[in-house]
Every structure is written in structure tokens, then in C-alpha cells.
Amino acid sequence: MSGNKAARQKPCHHCKSRPASAPAGTSTIHYEKFWLYRHCSSVQQSDRQAQKAGQLFSGLLAMNVVFLGCAFISSMIFNNVAITLVDVWILLSILKVLCVCWIIYYLLGTRRQPHAVLYQDSHAGTVWVRGSVLLFGSFSVLLNVFHIGYSAVLIQCKSRVEIMFPSIEILFICTQAFFLWHHSKDCIQVQHNFTRCGLMLTITTNVLLWLLAVTNDTMHMEFESQLRQVEQRLAGNETPSCVCPNTTICEIFQKGYILLYPFNTEFCLICCSVLYVMWKNVGRRITHHHVPHVKSKFKLQGVVFGPLLGTVAIIIGICVFMMYQIQATGSAPSNQVFVVYYSYYIVLLPLMSVGAVIGTIIHALEKKELDTVKNPTRSLDVVLLMGAALGQIGMSYFSIVAIVATKPRDLLYSLILSHSILLIFQNITQNIFIIDGLHRQPLMSPSNKEETKEEQNHEAHDQRRVSVLELGEEFRKVSLSYIHSYSHLNWKRRALREISFFLVLCNIILWIMPTFGAHPVFENGLERSFYGYSTWFTIVNFGLPLSVFYRMHSVGGLLEIYVTA
Numbered sequence: 237m238s239g240n241k242a243a244r245q246k247p248c249h250h251c252k253s254r255p256a257s258a259p260a261g262t263s264t265i266h267y268e269k270f271w272l273y274r275h276c277s278s279v280q281q282s283d284r285q286a287q288k289a290g291q292l293f294s295g296l297l298a299m300n301v302v303f304l305g306c307a308f309i310s311s312m313i314f315n316n317v318a319i320t321l322v323d324v325w326i327l328l329s330i331l332k333v334l335c336v337c338w339i340i341y342y343l344l345g346t347r348r349q350p351h352a353v354l355y356q357d358s359h360a361g362t363v364w365v366r367g368s369v370l371l372f373g374s375f376s377v378l379l380n381v382f383h384i385g386y387s388a389v390l391i392q393c394k395s396r397v398e399i400m401f402p403s404i405e406i407l408f409i410c411t412q413a414f415f416l417w418h419h420s421k422d423c424i425q426v427q428h429n430f431t432r433c434g435l436m437l438t439i440t441t442n443v444l445l446w447l448l449a450v451t452n453d454t455m456h457m458e459f460e461s462q463l464r465q466v467e468q469r470l471a472g473n474e475t476p477s478c479v480c481p482n483t484t485i486c487e488i489f490q491k492g493y494i495l496l497y498p499f500n501t502e503f504c505l506i507c508c509s510v511l512y513v514m515w516k517n518v519g520r521r522i523t524h525h526h527v528p529h530v531k532s533k534f535k536l537q538g539v540v541f542g543p544l545l546g547t548v549a550i551i552i553g554i555c556v557f558m559m560y561q562i563q564a565t566g567s568a569p570s571n572q573v574f575v576v577y578y579s580y581y582i583v584l585l586p587l588m589s590v591g592a593v594i595g596t597i598i599h600a601l602e603k604k605e606l607d608t609v610k611n612p613t614r615s616l617d618v619v620l621l622m623g624a625a626l627g628q629i630g631m632s633y634f635s636i637v638a639i640v641a642t643k644p645r646d647l648l649y650s651l652i653l654s655h656s657i658l659l660i661f662q663n664i665t666q667n668i669f670i671i672d673g674l675h676r677q678p679l680m681s682p683s684n685k686e687e688t689k690e691e692q693n694h695e696a697h698d699q700r701r702v703s704v705l706e707l708g709e710e711f712r713k714v715s716l717s718y719i720h721s722y723s724h725l726n727w728k729r730r731a732l733r734e735i736s737f738f739l740v741l742c743n744i745i746l747w748i749m750p751t752f753g754a755h756p757v758f759e760n761g762l763e764r765s766f767y768g769y770s771t772w773f774t775i776v777n778f779g780l781p782l783s784v785f786y787r788m789h790s791v792g793g794l795l796e797i798y799v800t801a
Contacts, residue, residue: 287428287519294432294515298440301331305444313451324448325401331441332408338434339415347419349426355522359614360513361420364792368506373413375499380405382496386489389480412438412507420510423517435515439508446504449497450777498751501781502788505624513616542734546741549584553745556580560756571648577756578651585658588742592665595735595797598728599672618671620789625663627782631757632656634775638766649762663786666739670790673736673797736798740791747787750780 308327311319346352380402387398424431480486556577563573635656639649757776758764764772 290429290432290519291515293429294436297433298436301437301440302443305331305440306447309444309448309451321452322395322397325397328441328444328448329401329404331437331444332404335434335438335441336408336411338437339411342419342431342434343415346424346427346431347422352424352426353422354425355423355520356421357423357513357517357520357522358421360517361416361510362792364795365506365510366417366420368788369413369416369503369510372499372503372506373409375496376409376503377406379493379496379500380409382489382492386486386493389485389489408441409503416507416510420514422514423520423522425519425521428519432515432518435511435518439511439515442504442508442511446501446508446781449501449504450781451774495752498781498784501777502751502785505781505785509616509620516616539730539733539737542737543741545587546738549742550745553580553584553749557749557752561752574648574756574760575651578648578655581655582651582658584742584746585655585662588739589658589662589665591735591738592662592669595669595732595739596665596672598731598735599669602728614674617674617789617793621667621670621786621793624782624786624789625667627779628786629660629663631775631779631783632659634767635757635763638763642762642766644762648760652760652762666790669739670793670797673732673800674793733798736794740794740798743787743790743794747784747791751784755780 305327308319308324312321312324383402384399387394387402391399560573560577563570633656635652639653639656642649755776757780758772763775766772767775
């Protein structure tokens with residue numbers, strides 16, 4: 237009997253013991269052995285090395301797919317005869333079908349296996365991120381519906397692939413949005429390598445779709461050609477080219493396509509970020525015993541100036557946006573509209589920069605401890621903030637070079653120059669404020685303090701018996717200490733909440749204006765005439781979605797700072 241017991245207790249060097257946070261009654265999970273782990277002696281030391289080998293292999297798979305897609309897209313741009321847009325669509329359609337098949341297999345096969353998901357990352361897949369996936373996914377579906385409608389109207393001179401491609405795109409968007417909404421928090425514990433490869437394949441497909449949307453101006457050029465042909469037909473000069481028989485329907489499809497075009501690129505970027513966190517969480521085992529649980533609630537109590545100033549900024553911004561849209565819809569926008577638009581930015585951006593600088597100073601004065609716990613979601617947030625800011629900063633530098641090189645002496649161009657410089661400074665100061673705030677330990681509220689104290693007192697009472705008088709004296713000392721620190725930090729916390737809420741509302745209006753059609757950076761004509769239509773189109777389509785994504789991502793970071801202040 238004792239021999240059998242000793243045999244059962246003998247540790248196995250091929251597996252790891254069940255972590256302390258795993259649910260009771262579950263069997264030990266054997267890490268899936270990668271083929272390099274079985275055949276190469278240098279990686280047989282630990283499961284961690286096998287995990288790195290799996291990540292390396294899936295990364296190599298993603299790199300090869302990206303290079304293949306980039307080769308196709310580059311060949312389409314520089315040699316449109318050998319590789320056409322239809323060829324690129326066929327390649328991307330194959331990738332999307334493979335991704336859909338893997339997602340279905342994950343939902344019906346991988347996730348239903350025993351002990352498939354024992355842990356979930358509470359920091360991943362926040363409500364605002366998943367809501368953004370659904371929002372941009374819905375607009376992307378509508379974009380493809382307009383694309384299908386436009387191609388169906390011109391079916392006599394369009395390829396069947398131009399209808400098939402957006403149809404497969406709709407299926408891919410819906411499947412991916414459902415997958416990310418329900419399973420973005422999963423830390424999958426089975427089929428690690430196959431899951432990593434599936435996630436990386438989906439990430440690279442989104443990257444290639446984003447790259448095609450950034451570089452492909454075929455539809456926009458075709459719309460301009462359609463307008464010229466309609467003008468020639470109205471003038472009596474008939475052309476044998478492919479002309480839309482119903483100009484009203486074509487105009488609806490064209491306007492809808494142009495208006496919704498940035499949403500598709502936004503959807504690809506958001507999906508890439510969420511999928512990357514899932515890829516990092518494959519095989520991850522989360523332990524909660526060392527992480528303090530703080531219940532953060534969103535409350536407007538104690539803030540006045542931040543919501544007030546932010547609401548004023550939103551109201552004025554909506555008025556400027558509507559004025560600009562009315563002018564842009566009726567005819568070419570006048571210089572006066574551009575002056576009003578850039579003047580609004582020039583007033584708002586310095587206020588945001590000053591608020592971010594003051595918030596950073598308050599963070600330094602608070603002397604709160606830094607949160608050094610490993611967190612893939614927070615690490616990705618920092619990378620996305622820095623990377624997305626490069627889009628707006630890059631466009632600003634291109635504008636600065638164009639303005640300085642042409643040396644204009646017009647009020648509008650002076651405003652554009654000031655706007656570009658202020659935008660760079662605002663992005664940098666806001667990034668510093670958000671990143672510093674995300675790495676600060678959250679300050680526990682009085683209710684959480686009381687709950688934590690009650691738990692500690694209950695554990696202490698189980699370990700040793702103390703008198704009621706002694707317990708009350710200890711509780712009184714802790715309460716007095718907390719009240720003293722709370723009153724000392726009260727003005728700092730209030731200032732942080734005012735600043736973060738003001739920046740949230742400002743970023744919302746700066747997200748709304750370019751997202752729903754206000755693109756003066758392309759329509760003012762200065763940079764377009766300096767760099768050329770195709771070059772500036774690529775620059776804007778690269779930087780504008782990143783800048784929109786930056787504003788939306790900043791809102792999430794600022795809300796977290798507001799809640800934890």
C-alpha cells in the first residue's frame with residue numbers, strides 16, 4: 237500500500253504540476269509537445285521552450301504568408317498586366333476561406349475538448365474593444381454590400397470575381413466578429429500549435445486586407461472616371477466606356493462606398509490587435525493569488541469641469557463638422573470652411589496637450605507604485621498607442637515638408653502648418669500621460685478597502701483568536717491611516733479624473749470627424765499637388781486609419797485611467 241502511494245507521488249519530469257489556481261478536481265494538463273520538442277534535444281528542458289518553439293513556427297508561417305501577399309500586391313501596383321487586382325482578390329479569398337474553416341473548427345472542435353479553457357484573461361477583450369469590433373464590422377459589411385450593388389449594376393462590364401470577393405468578405409467579417417466577441421478572453425490549453433497557426437493566419441489575412449485597402453485606389457479612380465463620363469454624356473459626347481445606366485443608384489453606391497471605406501481598414505486593425513492578444517494567451521496559465529482584485533466602477537461623481545469643457549468641445553466640433561460636410565457635399569469646399577476647420581483644431585489641441593502634461597506631473601507627484609505584473613494586454617496597448625500615433629505624426633511631417641517647400645503666404649497654409657506641429661506635440665504628450673497611467677497601481681476605493689480588510693480579518697481570526705477590543709483597535713488604526721491618505725490625495729485624484737474625462741470627450745470628437753467623412757488633409761489640395769495623387773492617396777490611406785484607430789484606442793486607455801484614479 238505504501239509502495240503504491242509512493243509510486244503515485246513520484247513526480248514526472250515530462251509534465252508540470254497543476255497550478256494552484258486551477259479548479260479543483262481537474263486532471264494535470266500535459267503541454268502539447270511540439271515536433272521540435274520531441275526531436276531536438278536542445279528544446280527538451282522545459283515547457284517554456286516548447287511554447288517558444290510553437291510561437292516561432294507560427295510566426296514563420298505568418299511571415300511567409302505576408303511576404304507572399306505583399307509580393308502579389310506590389311506586382312499589381314508596379315506591373316498591372318501580369319498580376320491584376322482579380323489575382324490579388326483570388327489569393328485573399330483563399331486565405332479568408334481557410335480562416336473561416338479554422339474558426340469553425342475552433343468553435344466546434346478545439347474549444348469543446350475537456351479542459352480546453354480553464355483560464356480567461358480578464359484584461360483582454362474589454363467591452364469597448366469588442367463593441368468596436370461589432371461597430372466597424374457592421375459598417376464593413378455595409379461597405380461590401382455597396383460594392384456588390386455597384387458591381388451588379390455594371391455587371392455587363394464587370395468580372396464575376398468583383399461580386400464573389402465582397403461576398404466572401406462579408407462571410408469572413410461576420411464569422412470573425414462572432415469569434416472575437418465570444419472568445420477573445422480565452423487562454424486555450426489544448427492544441428496549442430494548431431491554434432497559434434490559425435490565429436496567425438487570421439492576423440496575416442487582416443494585415444493583407446488592410447494593406448490592399450491602403451494601396452488600392454482603383455475604385456476611387458473609377459468613380460472619378462464615371463463622373464467625367466457622365467459629364468461628357470450630358471454634354472452630348474457619347475463614350476463607348478462602361479457607364480452606369482442609372483446615375484442615381486450609382487451615385488448612392490459610390491457615396492456609400494467612399495464614406496464607409498475607412499471603416500474596413502479600422503476593422504482590420506482592431507481584429508489584428510485582439511487576435512494577437514489571443515495568440516499570446518495560448519497555453520497561458522493565469523495565477524490570481526498575487527494580483528489584487530480591485531472592483532473599478534465608472535462614476536461621474538466629483539467631476540465637473542472635465543465633462544463641461546469636453547461637452548462644449550463636442551458641440552462646437554459637431555457644428556464645424558456639419559458645416560464642412562454641407563460644403564463638401566454640395567461642391568468643392570471653400571477656403572473659409574478649411575479655415576474654420578483648422579482653427580477649431582488649433583484651439584483644441586493645445587488644451588489637450590496642457591491637460592496631458594498636467595496629468596503626467598500629477599502622476600509623478602502621486603508616487604503610486606508601478607504595476608510590474610506581466611500583462612500581455614497592457615503591453616499590446618502601449619505598442620498600439622505608439623504605433624497608431626505614427627500614422628498621424630507621419631502625415632503631419634509630410635504636410636510640414638510640403639508647406640515649407642512651396643513657401644505659401646496664405647492664411648490657410650499657415651493654419652495647416654500650425655495644425656501639423658500642434659498635432660505632433662499633442663500625440664506625444666497624450667501618449668506619455670496614458671502609458672504612465674496604465675502602469676500605475678489602481679487606488680482601492682473605500683468599499684474595496686473594507687472588503688479586503690474584512691477578508692484579512694476573517695483569515696486572521698481563523699489562524700488565531702483575538703479579542704474584539706484588539707480587533708477594533710487594529711481596524712481603527714487602518715481606517716485613520718486610509719482617511720489621512722485619501723484626503724491627502726483627494727485633489728490629485730479629482731484633477732486626474734477631470735483631465736482624463738476631458739481628454740476622453742476630445743478624443744471622441746476627433747475620432748468622429750475624420751471617421752464620418754471630414755478629410756481636409758486630402759481635399760485641401762496642397763499636399764496632393766505636391767506629392768501627386770497616387771502617392772498622397774497611399775500616404776493618407778496609411779496614416780488616416782491609424783490616426784482614427786489611435787483616437788479610439790486612446791479613449792479606452794483614458795477611461796481606464798479615469799476609473800482607477
